[in-house]
Amino acid sequence: MPHPKTVENMIKCAGPIECALLPSLIHVTETAAIAASYQMGKGNKNYADQVSVEAMRRMMNTLDFKGVIKIGEGERDEAPMLFIGEEVGTGKGDIVVDIAVDPLEGTNLTADGIPGSISVMAMAEPGGLFHGPDVYMDKIVVGPDVVRYEKEHPDEKIDLDAPVIKNLEIVAKALDRDIGEIVVVILDRERHTNKIEEIRATGARVSLVSDGDLMPGVSTAVRGSGIHVVMGSGGSGEAVLTAAAIKILGGKVLARLILPTVANGGSEEDIEAEKAEKMPRLATMGITEDNINDVLDTDKLVPGKDFIFAASGVTNGQFLNQVNLFGGGDARVHSISMGSSGVVKLTDSIYIGDKEQTPLRL
Structure with a gap:
């Protein structure tokens, strides 16, 4: 036998x-x-x-x-x-x-x-x-059901540049839920005001956290957690740590480096000052103004x-x-x-x- x-x-x-x-x-x-x-x-x-x-x-x-x-x-x-x-x-x-x-x-x-x-x-x-510099990463984190759905529907993929409604429609279909049943975790920051409004306009539910969106990101890959998506910008180190867990659990992270002054809507003067301070160090990591906006997926964050x-x-x-x-x-x-x-x-x-x-x- x-x-x-x-x-x-x-x-x-x-x-x-x-x-x-x-x-x-x-x-x-x-x-x-x-x-x-x-x-x-x-x-x-x-x-x-x-x-x-x-x-x-x-x-x-x-x-x-x-x-x-x-x-x-x-x-x-x-x-x-x-x-x-x-x-x-x-x-x-x-x-x-x-x-x-x-x-x-x-x-x-x-x-x-x-x-x-x-x-x-x-x-x-x-x-x-990923040897991430001490700047922010704008990200979206989803679980393995979404990854499987993308494989079955190659024309429908989560996209960091897509409208919020498009990404949440994909998540809803992947989970066989209405958008109104989807919970999106996002840091409670002024820089996220517009994104929060966009999420709510879709009918999805928003869960604001004052700090710490790493474990909510991991929770997107845990059935019964009540968390389906994490969006928004936070620390780059936390994004890499999230990606390590998500890669094991079969989920997906898409992220992009972003300077804090840019993410927080700083003045051109402030942005240029931060570039002058941080871009030389970023250049030693192979990050330049030409590629800083490249999208990093799970395998790039944790190769x-x-x-x-x-x-x-x-x-x-x-x-x-x-x-x-x-x-x-x-x-x-x-x-x-x-x-x-x-x-x-x-x-x-x-x-x-x-x-x-x-x-x-x-």
């Missing part, structure tokens, strides 16, 4: 990065999330970010790999650690990775005790993550073949609960980790600091 297909072949196809580091990746994000959770609701976003950065870096430096931060806390002269170009890991072994990190995505959310903050990171082989992603909740979110602290160093944290082989793990971890007062409950 033939044995039924199992996940064995999938596990065998996992690359060396996934095999070596995926089990440890949530230890890194969970360490950062727990550190940040002690500052939840205390109103100091900078200190919450600082402790999460320090905790993430300490934990990463216990792991045997050679890593370089490609998307991090900023340039070397702007960030004391996890800066772009910093080398992390013990340096032992043969695993070499590029890394994108956001130790605390949603610093304001943590400081104010508002849902949606996470600790998140991704790793890939060298060159496997890697062997890559991993992990996120841990700090405050409550779409499907990650907030860290619970029990005293004595005990903590419970929810995480998601995934690898390019297709494995996705939802983890509920309890760290027992006081073994005489275990926080385990049935």
Whole structure:
């Protein structure tokens, strides 16, 4: 009798990065999330970010790999650690990775005790993550149902330059829903005023978030999340991290770099000043005024073949609960980790600091 297909072949196809580091990746994000959770609701976003950065870096430096931060806390002269170009890991072994990190995505959310903050990171082989500059990306994120629909209807594709109504019509047909049932998440920013009006004019429902559209982007590929599309401009690093998860889950990201002054409708003088400041650095990454407007799809944002992603909740979110602290160093944290082989793990971890007062409950 033939044995039924199992996940064995999938596990065998996992690359060396996934095999070596995926089990440890949530230890890194969970360490950062727990550190940040002690500052939840205390109103100091900078200190919450600082402790999460320090905790993430300490934990990463216990792991045997050679890593370089490609998307991090900023340039070397702007960030004391996890800066772009910093080398992390013990340096032992043969695993070499590029890394994108956001130790605390949603610093304001943590400081104010508002849902949606996470600790998140991704790793890939060298060159496997888009080396995004510290500017914005205008993006649209959809789930695998839309990707499948596009394959079946090659003349109907999501387009970053298309009117909102056209893109939402495609999403609605792909999900077999009315447009009025579609939920679009977008950052609550003045620069999005016109786009929000366009979305509402279609009849679709808008969900405004004050910060943190990374996990809503991932949620477009999760059935039952209640989120179907993410639109609007935000940080380029967050777009790359979203793309890492979405590529594993079978969804799609389209994005375009945009200078903050352009996105926010700045004056010509302000735009030119920002160009003078930032374009020389962008040129070192191969980004010029001739190609800055090029559309980057999921595979351009994450060209890697062997890559991993992990996120841990700090405050409550779409499907990650907030860290619970029990005293004595005990903590419970929810995480998601995934690898390019297709494995996705939802983890509920309890760290027992006081073994005489275990926080385990049935």
